[in-house]
Amino acid sequence: MRTVAGFDRIGEENAFAVLARAAALAAQGMDVINLGIGQPDFPTPPNIVEAAVKALRDGQHGYTPATGILPLREAVSADLNRRFAVEVNPDNVLIVPGGKVTMFAAILMFGEPGVDILYPDPGFPIYRSMIEFTGARPVPIPIREENGFAFSADEALSLVSPQTRLMILNSPANPCGGVTPRAEVEKLVAGLAAHPEVAVLSDEIYDQMVYDGEEHVSLLTFPEIRDRLILLNGWSKTYAMTGWRIGYSVWPDRLYDKARKLAVNCWSCVNAPTQFAALEALTGPQDAVRKMVAEFDARRKLVVKLLNELPGVTCITPKGAFYAFPNITGTGWKAKPLASALLEKAGVATIGGPDFGVLGEGYIRISYANSRENIARALERMGDFLATGT
Numbered sequence: 001m002r003t004v005a006g007f008d009r010i011g012e013e014n015a016f017a018v019l020a021r022a023a024a025l026a027a028q029g030m031d032v033i034n035l036g037i038g039q040p041d042f043p044t045p046p047n048i049v050e051a052a053v054k055a056l057r058d059g060q061h062g063y064t065p066a067t068g069i070l071p072l073r074e075a076v077s078a079d080l081n082r083r084f085a086v087e088v089n090p091d092n093v094l095i096v097p098g099g100k101v102t103m104f105a106a107i108l109m110f111g112e113p114g115v116d117i118l119y120p121d122p123g124f125p126i127y128r129s130m131i132e133f134t135g136a137r138p139v140p141i142p143i144r145e146e147n148g149f150a151f152s153a154d155e156a157l158s159l160v161s162p163q164t165r166l167m168i169l170n171s172p173a174n175p176c177g178g179v180t181p182r183a184e185v186e187k188l189v190a191g192l193a194a195h196p197e198v199a200v201l202s203d204e205i206y207d208q209m210v211y212d213g214e215e216h217v218s219l220l221t222f223p224e225i226r227d228r229l230i231l232l233n234g235w236s237k238t239y240a241m242t243g244w245r246i247g248y249s250v251w252p253d254r255l256y257d258k259a260r261k262l263a264v265n266c267w268s269c270v271n272a273p274t275q276f277a278a279l280e281a282l283t284g285p286q287d288a289v290r291k292m293v294a295e296f297d298a299r300r301k302l303v304v305k306l307l308n309e310l311p312g313v314t315c316i317t318p319k320g321a322f323y324a325f326p327n328i329t330g331t332g333w334k335a336k337p338l339a340s341a342l343l344e345k346a347g348v349a350t351i352g353g354p355d356f357g358v359l360g361e362g363y364i365r366i367s368y369a370n371s372r373e374n375i376a377r378a379l380e381r382m383g384d385f386l387a388t389g390t
């Protein structure tokens with residue numbers, strides 16, 4: 001049987017393989033501390049869970065419109081308006097089964113052989129995987145430690161070619177925790193004026209996780225690119241809802257109907273009770289979000305301090321998301337063998353930097369979505385392992 005070439009090129013997300021391996025080791029009796037997977041360790045707030053249960057009890061068992069229920073699309077618009085003072089028509093909002101689906105839809109819409117798609121490296125691995133799936137050429141935008149792991153507008157713009165159709169941006173970022181400052185975003189938007197044919201996918205799924213008084217600058221706030229901007233966002237990280245599978249995107253008029261048709265062809269709609277849960281998430285009390293972000297902040301400070309005490313490790317302070325990206329070149333280890341040895345020998349799951357791109361060599365990703373106690377235990381084990389090799 002011969003499948004299409006894209007399936008020979010499609011990649012995956014190693015975090016899921018590490019999660020499975022960590023679970024297998026735990027099943028064998030190992031005490032594994034998971035700093036690998038990127039998901040909040042908190043339960044979904046109870047008011048959100050109750051809204052889903054109520055929706056099920058109220059008989060919300062059928063298809064909804066493919067674009068999502070109108071009250072939810074209206075709530076997304078209101079939330080974006082409240083947080084960024086922007087006007088978003090609910091008819092430009094698409095409710096999707098997770099942030100990844102927006103990525104899939106946008107990359108599928110622009111990618112084909114002969115086309116360049118720019119994406120961050122190190123970056124979320126699915127960008128590159130999907131670009132390769134379509135046959136487009138993946139062009140990495142380097143994300144550098146010396147730049148605080150923020151995007152460099154000059155570097156990103158210098159990579160635009162006549163073949164470029166889509167530029168993928170992500171701030172706050174996975175895996176490095178970088179937050180791109182306003183001046184850099186403004187410079188990028190100004191530079192894009194010279195490339196009106198380039199669409200932009202802005203992945204803002206960590207937008208509420210910024211620290212040290214840092215500002216999240218949404219690309220939505222730049223009217224000059226709104227007609228070619230696809231915004232990716234959702235509930236997975238902010239409301240601890242990774243397993244519910246729901247997200248949203250904002251599409252410009254000229255692309256919305258294509259995305260809607262993809263929804264009709266592919267997933268029909270997000271399951272109805274989850275949409276009601278997401279509605280409660282946006283319209284109910286927000287104190288659970290504030291509490292989670294404050295706890296992430298405390299863990300961030302702890303993990304950075306402890307990482308910098310490890311022999312051969314240095315770690316800049318990440319400004320956003322819930323990841324630290326320590327430089328491990330001073331340990332003498334390569335990143336992937338180190339991540340693997342830490343899991344197999346020390347019972348600490350992390351992800352090797354190369355799983356996020358070629359510029360990830362020399363780094364490992366630490367997700368600090370775990371308790372302070374577990375972070376301290378994990379870092380102690382890492383210190384022992386680096387000192388003794390066992």
Ligand code: PLP
Nearest residue numbers: 038098099100124174205234236
């Ligand atoms: N974008 C980034 C940068 C992510 O890190 C993730 C998840 O790890 C996603 C998108 C996907 O989110 P979802 O679970 O809603 O598909």
